[in-house]
Amino acid sequence: MLKNTARSIRTRAAAGLVTAAALTLALAGCGQDSTSPKEARGRADNTAEVKAAAGANPQGAVDCAKAKCIALTFDAGPGPHTPQLLDILKEKKVHATFFLLGRKHVDTYPDTVRRAAAEGHEIANHTWTHQRLDQLKPDEIRSELDRTQQAVKKLTGHEPTLMRPPQGRTNDKVKAVAKELGLAQVLWSATAKDYATTDSALIRKRILDQAGRDGIILLHDIYDGTVPAVPGIIDELKRRGYTFVTVPQLLAPGTPQPGTLYRP
Missing domain, CATH: 1.20.5 (Single alpha-helices involved in coiled-coils or other helix-helix interfaces)
Incomplete structure (x- = not known):
């Protein structure tokens, strides 16, 4: 027995x-093979690509080969909490990367999208309706991504160059469509699973426990417990010597390559 x-x-x-x-x-x-931020920096052509990266990141003179960099990213917004988050980021002098949803988000909070872009944050694509792209046909994948591309362009004048597949689920079909639309794929290294808790202290602890150099933090500004956790996350990681950057800054002088999957 x-x-x-x-x-x-x-x-x-x-x-x-x-x-x-x-x-x-x-x-x-x-x-799919993935590329780390360190690898992206190492593969950079030290001529044309470096100049392109500098032009794409006017606020970003950070050298993440030397600095202890980490990227703060937010998925599935904007939402009612996003203006408060933007206030916090402005006060803390931190730029983040926002992977935006189209339906009921970009089309519902256009002024917030414009503000985030105007304040120097990276605006990226998280599809139109948050469907798992790996379960869709190529035309459906294209529609999910391109609708958000065009909605963001209408508000900011620029199409995103980054996308994050919902749930991190991707495959060769997603890669091909992303490449066609000029979108690099970005995953993450630290997540608080903030969709499952409103405990801001727990969210903060989970991120701080997982934080590492060249890391990409995944949070959601649409949930009640997340935005209150952000000041403590930023303050503690700064105390540990981290420099906050956007995802393109993390890869610079490399530039995000369409279709490529980036993951720390």
Whole structure:
């Protein structure tokens, strides 16, 4: 009986490890190769590409090969809490990357989108309706991404160059459409799972526990507990010596390449 129980525990544990491994592979892009920020910087052509990166990042003279950089990113907004978040970022002198949803977000809070862009934040694409792109046909993937591209361009005058696939789920079809639309894919290294808690202290702790050099933090400014956690996250990471940058600044002097999957 004891042997059977031990065998059952080992079996469940092994199944859990397989599930965790499968999830890790899925979030890594379903077999797609990924490029780290360090690799992106190392691959940069020190002529034309460097000049292009400098022109694309007028506020960004940060050299992340030397500085201890980290990128703060927010998904699925804008929403009612985003103006408060922008106030915090302005006060803390931090620029973030916003992966915006189209329906009920970009089209509902146009002034917030304009403000974020005007204040120097990177505006990126998180699809139109937050469907899993890896489950869609190419034409459907194209529609999900391009509708948000055009909505952002109408408000800011510029189409995004970055996208984040919902749930981090991507595949070769997504890569091909992203490349066609001029979009690099960006995943993350730290997440608070803030969609599942309103505990700001817990959100702060989870991010601080996972933070690392060249990291990309994933948060959602649409949830009640997230924005109140941001000042503490910024203050503590600055105390630890981090410099906050946008995703393009993290990759500079490399520039985000359409279709490429970036992940720390």
